[in-house]
Amino acid sequence: MALTEGRHQGGSTPSTPAVKAPQPRTQAGPVEYVFAAARIAIGWVFLWAFLDKLFGWGFATPADRAWINGGSPTTGFLKSTTDHTFGGLFANLAGQPWVDWLFMTGLAGIGTALILGAGMKIAATTGGLLLMFMWAAELPLANNPFMDDHIIYTIVLAGLALAGAGNTLGIGEWWGNTQLVRRHPILK
Template identity: 70%
Template sequence: MATTKGPPTAHIHPGRTSGRTSAADDRASRPVDYVWAVARIGLGFIFLWAFLDKTFGWGLATAADKAWISGGSPTTGFLKGTGENALGGFFSGLAGQGWVDWLFMLGLLGIGTALILGAGLRIAAIAGGLLMVFMWAAELPLATNPIIDEHLIYAVVLAGLALSNAGDTLGIGRMWGRTPVVRANPILK
C-alpha cells in the first residue's frame, strides 16, 4: 500500500483555513496580535512612567522633593509600608538601600523600554514577572483580595507577551529576532 506525502504543514493559526503557511502568512499580523501589541505598549508605558515619575518627581505618585534625582529613595515608600505584613520584616529591611534602589530603577527602565520597543521581551517578562511577584509578596496579606492583585495579573500578562512574540507587531521584535546575537541566544528575543 503506497502512501502519498503531502506538503509539510506548519502550525494552524485560528481563523486560517489551511494548515499550510507561507512566508507571507507568517509575517501577516492577526487581530489578536494587535491586541497583544497594544497591551505590550500600554504595560511598557506603566513601567516607564513609574521610572520617570520616581526619577524626576513629577508630582503624580512621587513628590518632587522625594524624587530620585533629589536624593529620595524610590523603594522606601513602598517597602517601608510593608513592615506589618507577613513578609514585611524582610522587605522593609531592603527599603532605601542603594543597590535595591538601583536594581529597581534599572528594572523599571529596562522592562518599560523593552516592552515599548518590542525587543527583549523574554528577559523583560522574566525580570518584570519577578518584580511583580516580589511586590505581591511584600503586600501579603492583601487588603482587597485574599489571593490575587494587579501584580500577579501583570506577571501573567508579561508571560503572555513573551510567549506570543508580541514585539513582532507594532514593534521591532521581528527585526531584533533576526540579529546574530539573538539567533545565538534565543532568550534575548
C-alpha cells in the same frame, strides 16, 4: 482512495497525500494588534513608574522625593509593608542604594524592552519577578486572599513573551534576527 495491503488496484503503489507546512503569517491580525497594545501599555506602566520616581512629577512621587533630588524610589512602598507578612524583610531593603539602583534599572529596562518589543523573554521574566516581589511584600492582601493586579500582570507578561508580541508594532522580529540574539536566544 481505498488502500489495501501491498498494491493498490491498478498495480500502482499507494502514495501518502502531501501535508502542507503551515504558511507563516505575513500580516498581523486583530489578535496581534491587541497583544501589541497590551505590551506597549504594560511597558508604559513600568517606564512611567521609572520616570515619575526619577523626576518626581507629582503623580506618585512628589518632587522633593524624586531620585534626582536625593529621594529613594523604594522607601515609600517598602516602608509601608512593615505590618505585612514579610514586612520586616522588605522594610529592611528600603532605601538601600543597591536596591534603589536595581529597582530603577529594572523599571527602565523592562518598560523600554516592552515598548520596543525587543528582549521580551528577559522583560517578561524580570518584570514578573519584580511584580511577584511586590505582591509578596503586600501579603496578606487587603481585598482578596491571594489574587491581585501583580499576578495578573505577571501572567500577561508571560503570555506576551510566549506569543511573540514584540513582532507587531515593535522591533521584535528584527531583534530576533540579529547575530547576537541568534547566538543567545534568551535575549529574544
